Amino acid sequence: MKHLKSFNKKAKMLDQATSQNEVEEVVAMQSIVGCTSVNDPGWEVDPFGGLGSLCQPMESDLYGCADACWWPAQVPDTMVNHTAFGDTAPKANEDWRKIDSVFPEE
C-alpha cells in the first residue's frame, strides 16, 4: 500500500481515518462511478440496518453496478475491462441463466 498516494479529498480522509481507526467518518458516496472515483465498500444491509432499501431483485441492479464500475471487485466492470459481459443477456431478469462469471485472460 505504500506505493498508493492519496489523490483526492476523500482518499486523504480515508488515509486519516484509517490511521486514526475512524473509518466511519469517511463520506463514502459523495460522488459516484468511474472505478477509481468510488469508494463503495459493498454493504450487506441498507442504511437503516435492514434489507428493504437494498436494490431488489439483484438482477435489476446487476448492470447498474457493472456499467458504472460501481463494484468492480464484485461485478465485472463493463466500462473498461469486461465490455462484453452481458452481451448475451440484454434483460438480466429474464436472461440471468446466460450470465456467466469472468476470468482473467491467459
Next chain:
Amino acid sequence: MKLTKIFKHAVLASTMGAAAMLAGCHNATTVAESAPATINGMKAGGHEYILTVTRPNQLHIVDTETNQLVRTCDVPGVFGNGGIAMSPDGRIAYVMTNKWEDIYGFDITNCEIKFSAKQSYSNVQVKSFISMAVSADGKELYTVQNPVRKLTDRFETMEPRLAVFNTADGLNAKPARTFPVDRRITKIGSMQNGEVILGGGDLKAIDPKTGKVRMLKALQNWDRAPDKWVPPDAFAMHTMGEHVGEFIMPYFTIRWNGAPGDESKADFLWGHVRIDTKTGEVESIETVPFEFIVFNWVTDPNDKDILYGSFNQLSKHNVKTGETVKVQPMDHTYYNINMTGDGKTIYIGGTSSDISIHDAETLEKIGSIQLTGDMSTADLRLARLK
C-alpha cells in the same frame, strides 16, 4: 407549464387557422412550416416524448399521449451509459455510448445521426461520467472529460476538463474549447445565461466561453458547524428537471440536535439543491425525513413544494412541511424518474427493461412499457418536439 396539452394544441391549431385566413395560403404554409403538426409522422408543436436507452444499445422514444413506443434507434458502440441530452427544439437526442466515451446525436423523428464525437484519442482514454448537456440555444454540447493517458508502463491520470463541442460540426466533431474543472463531476446542466452547472462534491457554474468558475452552492465544503451538521452526501447521477426548467440534486445529511454522534436526538434528512435554469435562483433546503432511499427528485409542475422520488418505492413529498404525502411500493428497484409538463403522469425507469407509468395524483400504476433490454444507468429524459 400549466397549459394542458389539449389547450396548447387548441391554441396552436387556432393560431395556424387564423394565420391562414388572414394571410392567405402562401403565408399559411410558412406558418405551418415553422410549427408543423407532425415531423416524419411524429406529433410536434410541443408534443412530449419520454426517451431512454437500453441494452443491447438502443435509443427508445415513447409518446406520452399514447404511452406507446414510437421509434427505436440503434446506437453505435457498446452500451454505456445511455445518458441523454436533448436539443432545445426536442429533435436531437445526444446519447452517451461506447463505454461512456462517444456521443451520437440522433434526429428522433427518423433515427438519422446528425452529430458524433469520439472523445478518446491516441493513447488517451476519455470517459465522461453521465455529465453531458446542451446549451440553451442548442449550438453547443458540453461534456466533462476524464482523460487517462495509457503509457506502456503506467497510466497517467490527467486533469478533468469541460469540453465544448459545436453541434453544427456534425460527424466526428472535436472539442472547440476545453477548460479545467474539478474532479468527480457527474451531473451537469445548462442555464439560460449560458453558464454550465457542474454537479459534484459542490455545485458550481462555469462560463463555457471563458472557463471562469463560480460557486453556486457549497455542499461537501459547506461552512455549517461540524458539531451540528454532517456534510451532505449527494447523489449526483441523472439529470432531469427539463419539464419545469430546473436542475435538481438530492443529498442526505444529519442534523445533530444533541452531541455529535447521538443518533437518538438527531434528524436524518433529505435535502436538495434546486436551480432555476432560467433565473439562476438557487434553493437549498432539508426537510424531508430520511425514511427510505431515493435516487432522484422531480418537481410537480403545478406545485413546486411537491417532489416525487423513486427507488424501491415511488414517494410524494411536501418539501415545505416535510410531510411524506404518499408512498407507492414498486415492482422492483428503479433508478430514474421523470414526468410530463402537465404534472399528470410520472415515468419511472432505469435498472430493468420496463418503464413504470404512474398517476401523479394517486401514485397508482397505470401502465408499463416493455423495452428491448435493461436501462441500467441510462437517462430518462423528456423531449418537447417543437
